Amino acid sequence: MAAAAMAVAVHAQQHQQGCNLLLNGLCWADRHVGTPGAFAADDGYSYSFYRFNRRRGWEATGEVKSWRSATVNESYGWLSDSSPCPKGWRLPLLGEYRALSNGSQPIGGVWAAAGERGNEVPGKFFGPNANTCSLPNNMEGCAFFPASGYRNLSDGGLRFQGSYGYGWSSTQAGATIAYFLGFNCSGSNPGGVNKAYAFPVRCVRWGLTGSAIVVEK
Numbered sequence: 001m002a003a004a005a006m007a008v009a010v011h012a013q014q015h016q017q018g019c020n021l022l023l024n025g026l027c028w029a030d031r032h033v034g035t036p037g038a039f040a041a042d043d044g045y046s047y048s049f050y051r052f053n054r055r056r057g058w059e060a061t062g063e064v065k066s067w068r069s070a071t072v073n074e075s076y077g078w079l080s081d082s083s084p085c086p087k088g089w090r091l092p093l094l095g096e097y098r099a100l101s102n103g104s105q106p107i108g109g110v111w112a113a114a115g116e117r118g119n120e121v122p123g124k125f126f127g128p129n130a131n132t133c134s135l136p137n138n139m140e141g142c143a144f145f146p147a148s149g150y151r152n153l154s155d156g157g158l159r160f161q162g163s164y165g166y167g168w169s170s171t172q173a174g175a176t177i178a179y180f181l182g183f184n185c186s187g188s189n190p191g192g193v194n195k196a197y198a199f200p201v202r203c204v205r206w207g208l209t210g211s212a213i214v215v216e217k
Contacts, residue, residue, distance in 0.1 A: 052195035067156030072195035078170035089203035091170035151198035
């Protein structure tokens with residue numbers, strides 16, 4: 001089978017089995033996590049923010065009134081018991097986020113302003129078809145990450161939403177620092193940050209079972 005025909009066949013198989021983006025055998029969920037145990041209801045700002053290794057979710061928009069300044073000081077990465085991912089899914093490792101960025105065409109993904117390619121909010125398309133995919137029905141070989149911003153560790157205030165996107169990995173750099181993927185219109189790079197910040201969570205799993213298993217109503 002020719003390489004082009006094989007690629008089409010692989011993408012068709014992934015789509016039929018519910019996985020739009022499969023890289024090196026790893027299926028990337030189509031959306032961030034919303035409430036714990038469920039994916040967000042849409043591709044906009046319906047996800048939740050999470051502190052590292054914590055299952056408590058915080059709203060993606062507006063002010064939060066129950067926020068408490070806290071220190072997360074632990075000698076381990078994100079534990080499965082604390083994961084907000086739906087059953088059968090987990091947080092990506094740092095190396096898996098690097099593979100996502102490097103496996104995109106072009107490398108680092110493609111930024112899209114709100115409404116540019118069917119996306120309700122600004123963000124980035126990742127995957128081998130990042131140059132051509134669009135929401136909601138042309139996403140084979142792609143995943144869209146909204147420009148989420150984050151919630152500040154001290155006051156829970158929303159920062160940089162619409163300009164920068166973030167996603168926790170399950171990999172820690174130290175007792176108080178963990179790794180994440182960060183991106184904007186200029187690039188995509190992993191980094192390390194205090195675990196008490198709140199970022200979105202994107203989940204992965206091995207195989208072709210897709211992300212439409214549990215979705216918020």
